[in-house]
Amino acid sequence: MAGVKLLGFWASPFSHRVIWALKLKGVSYEYIEEDLSNKSQLLIHNNPADKQIPVLIHGDKAVAESLVILEYIDETWPHNPLLPKGAYERATARFWIKFAVEKGATFYAFYNSNTGEEQEKATKETVEVLKIIEEEALGDEKFFGGEDIGLLDLVLGWFAHWFDIIEELVGVKVLDASKLPRLHAWTENFKEVPVIKENLPDRSKLLAYFKHKYFAHLPSLDN
Amino acid sequence: MGEENKVTLYGMWASPFVRRVEITLKIKGIPYEYVEEDLRNKSQLLLQYNPVHKKVPVLVHNGKPIAESLVILEYIEETWKNGPKILPEDPYERAKVRFWASFIQQQARQSLFDSLVSAAKSSGEAHEKAMKEVFEKLTVFEEGMKDFFPSGTPHFEDENIGFLDIVLCSLFGHHKAQEEALGLKIIDPERHPLVYSWVTALNEVPAVKESLPPHDKMVALIQFLRRNAPHRSSEA
Numbered sequence: 221m222a223g224v225k226l227l228g229f230w231a232s233p234f235s236h237r238v239i240w241a242l243k244l245k246g247v248s249y250e251y252i253e254e255d256l257s258n259k260s261q262l263l264i265h266n267n268p269a270d271k272q273i274p275v276l277i278h279g280d281k282a283v284a285e286s287l288v289i290l291e292y293i294d295e296t297w298p299h300n301p302l303l304p305k306g307a308y309e310r311a312t313a314r315f316w317i318k319f320a321v322e323k324g325a326t327f328y329a330f331y332n333s334n335t336g337e338e339q340e341k342a343t344k345e346t347v348e349v350l351k352i353i354e355e356e357a358l359g360d361e362k363f364f365g366g367e368d369i370g371l372l373d374l375v376l377g378w379f380a381h382w383f384d385i386i387e388e389l390v391g392v393k394v395l396d397a398s399k400l401p402r403l404h405a406w407t408e409n410f411k412e413v414p415v416i417k418e419n420l421p422d423r424s425k426l427l428a429y430f431k432h433k434y435f436a437h438l439p440s441l442d443n
Numbered sequence: 444m445g446e447e448n449k450v451t452l453y454g455m456w457a458s459p460f461v462r463r464v465e466i467t468l469k470i471k472g473i474p475y476e477y478v479e480e481d482l483r484n485k486s487q488l489l490l491q492y493n494p495v496h497k498k499v500p501v502l503v504h505n506g507k508p509i510a511e512s513l514v515i516l517e518y519i520e521e522t523w524k525n526g527p528k529i530l531p532e533d534p535y536e537r538a539k540v541r542f543w544a545s546f547i548q549q550q551a552r553q554s555l556f557d558s559l560v561s562a563a564k565s566s567g568e569a570h571e572k573a574m575k576e577v578f579e580k581l582t583v584f585e586e587g588m589k590d591f592f593p594s595g596t597p598h599f600e601d602e603n604i605g606f607l608d609i610v611l612c613s614l615f616g617h618h619k620a621q622e623e624a625l626g627l628k629i630i631d632p633e634r635h636p637l638v639y640s641w642v643t644a645l646n647e648v649p650a651v652k653e654s655l656p657p658h659d660k661m662v663a664l665i666q667f668l669r670r671n672a673p674h675r676s677s678e679a
Contacts, residue, residue, distance in 0.1 A: 268583075268586075268587075269542075269546060269583050269587055270546070270550075270583075278535075281535045281538075283535070283538045283542070284542055285541075285542050285545055287541075287545070288538050288541045288542045288545065289538070291537075291538070291541065292534050292535070292537070292538040295534035295537065296534045296535075307518055307521040307522045308504075308507055308509070308518070310517070310518070310521065311509045311514050311515070311517070311518040314511070314513075314514040314517065315509070315510060315511050315514050318511050318513075318514060319495065352495060356495065
């Protein structure tokens, strides 16, 4: 079996999605930490189009874009599937993945508002989005993937660990047990899954990192 | 699969996202009913089938709705297993196709949309900057595509087009209408010869040709949008 390398960045949720997927599948890989202010030749050569992490290198094949990498992993190592079997259920999962990605702009605004009015608006919109996710995507299930975590859980995984840091920096709490009980429960359950628990960046390091960075840099962490 | 299938597509004639679903259905030979939506007065059915976004396209298959054009394409591919395939079998080849489809859709299209918005606001400098970004993205795309067309000239026999072809021609197939409406070149054969010849070749494929919106109607719509609704997305 050809070797697997992952080019990533310690603070990136996009990078972590791929780590979680590889670990869930039991795939051994070599992790290479990228200095985003001084990108390696390996990164530039393997993702010339946008030079972003994560990049998965499998033998002589390089795959970029975290969502594309996740589907590649799921198709290449089909045991412990991350997507459901039925075409309609898969379409539903992919729909919510797209939704989560699209709403990135809403969360950006939540983090990056300049005025009190902007903050209020962004907060309101964030709560609306999270309510939709809670009601329509999660429903009464433990995980988005049902009994076990699936692709959508990995894509939304950043809410379980990165989002409360943003809330802390912004000074506004939205994802709490009273406002969004099921989604909040999901963040707790998600973090308890062994593969996830063992593969999260240190919280205080992460907090310090985001204090100095703007949300605008997150796109440079991948997507 | 065949007889029991009822397929309805809710769409709008000018939408590139709807067009890519139509092209896919045609290539696969899947019979479907088409329902034209008036986006200023959306039908109850559309709102019911896509309550989250209230947008077209929505594909309804035996009563079950699927929304988001690329999600629909993957659904069609997985559900109708006979007939031509739009995605490669090999996971790596599929990953390459998905990467470039995402690139052209997110990066090039966003830049193009931003440039249309700034053109609408008649802000010369912002517009120029946005167009420059579009060209840069197209150049990256052009370079990346040399891998797909090593012999240089794309041509398509037997309507043998795939996912990436469909995404590309849905976004840029009507570039001549866009160019006439905006008075600038978007897909320039001198700047991006491969993309230009690719789009031109795709427009000759019957399934694509049939789905191309009427030129003059498209020009009029783009000019209208430019004058009146600079923030309107074309997936609406």
